[in-house]
Amino acid sequence: MYSAAFPPSSRYVVDLRSDTVTRPTPEMYEAMQNAPVGDDVLGDDPTVTELEELAAKMTGKEAALFVPSGTMGNQIALASHCDRGDAIIVEEEAHIVYYEVGGPAMLAGVVTFTLPSNRGAMDPGNVEKHFLKRNLHTPGTSLLCLENTHNRGGGSIIPIETMREYRLIAEQHDVKIHLDGARVFNAAVALGVPVIDITEHVDSVNFCLSKGLRSPVGSLLCGSHDLIDKGRIWRKRFGGGMRQAGILAACGLVSLTKMVDRLAEDHARAKDLAKRISVLPGLSIDLDTVETNMVLVNTDAPAGDWQAWLAEAGVLCFPVAAHRLRLVFHGDIDDDCVDRAEKAFQEVADRCQHGITN
Numbered sequence: 001m002y003s004a005a006f007p008p009s010s011r012y013v014v015d016l017r018s019d020t021v022t023r024p025t026p027e028m029y030e031a032m033q034n035a036p037v038g039d040d041v042l043g044d045d046p047t048v049t050e051l052e053e054l055a056a057k058m059t060g061k062e063a064a065l066f067v068p069s070g071t072m073g074n075q076i077a078l079a080s081h082c083d084r085g086d087a088i089i090v091e092e093e094a095h096i097v098y099y100e101v102g103g104p105a106m107l108a109g110v111v112t113f114t115l116p117s118n119r120g121a122m123d124p125g126n127v128e129k130h131f132l133k134r135n136l137h138t139p140g141t142s143l144l145c146l147e148n149t150h151n152r153g154g155g156s157i158i159p160i161e162t163m164r165e166y167r168l169i170a171e172q173h174d175v176k177i178h179l180d181g182a183r184v185f186n187a188a189v190a191l192g193v194p195v196i197d198i199t200e201h202v203d204s205v206n207f208c209l210s211k212g213l214r215s216p217v218g219s220l221l222c223g224s225h226d227l228i229d230k231g232r233i234w235r236k237r238f239g240g241g242m243r244q245a246g247i248l249a250a251c252g253l254v255s256l257t258k259m260v261d262r263l264a265e266d267h268a269r270a271k272d273l274a275k276r277i278s279v280l281p282g283l284s285i286d287l288d289t290v291e292t293n294m295v296l297v298n299t300d301a302p303a304g305d306w307q308a309w310l311a312e313a314g315v316l317c318f319p320v321a322a323h324r325l326r327l328v329f330h331g332d333i334d335d336d337c338v339d340r341a342e343k344a345f346q347e348v349a350d351r352c353q354h355g356i357t358n
Contacts, residue, residue: 019330035250047246063228073206080230084109120150124165155294163201213255266293313344
């Protein structure tokens, strides 16, 4: 697999590895230059405060906490919601399980129960069956973790009705819900609803500014005043306390006020390229699964080979399984990039069909 530092070929590079590769906009650079700042650890950075208040309002929560990364936001949530030795329930291919380096065990000290799903949406009845009551032998379930949109599900959306069902069963069992909403604004835009229509069904939500919303750094954990007070302590404990962080928070304000509706462009381009390349020999795509800004491409040849061939043709992407590529669309991908990506896929497909792979 090519690393994030993979040197681009001499050909025009279309970078579909992730929406984390987006560059800040000119308006963000201007906002950084003009941002009033203080010391956020001491609680007096006005730009951070403004960003946190806006995030809390948009998600319908009492308070918010600006953190360096989505992983840190998720781990702060787990540590703040749970006592050591508690059990959490999480989908079996969730980011919290796959991509946070064992953080739930190492940092929060929780037991993780993983459940299967339909593209990230666990069956509520099965979830309820796995709620445990604390006793002499058994850890109690204190937290249900959801991911919307779901990364390894290909940017899939958990239906709002399913979110309501999770809320109902969680309340019946005195279990809190945390949403890894790294791309929750993608879900909201795709559904045509304000983000609060999704986040109202959870106790806390972490969302990223540094993916489709185009900020260079940062995520926000939103929840109750009590949770965020605990989270502020955990952020400091994890080494995430920042000083003149208003320089970064200024970009976040641009993200939340100017970049949300733009996500629809990424979704449209994802669907467009998916339709174009789904007909190529050696590839298959379930077009019904292209809900937001990701496309999962099934390959007859090993996905790692396709990755290398596409890189030579000027398109960067990642394999997510032995015969599956993931393409992620973002603000630095325009219509010309889509045309170039289609041409690269066509070129590689033709070479494969004629046995020319070197």
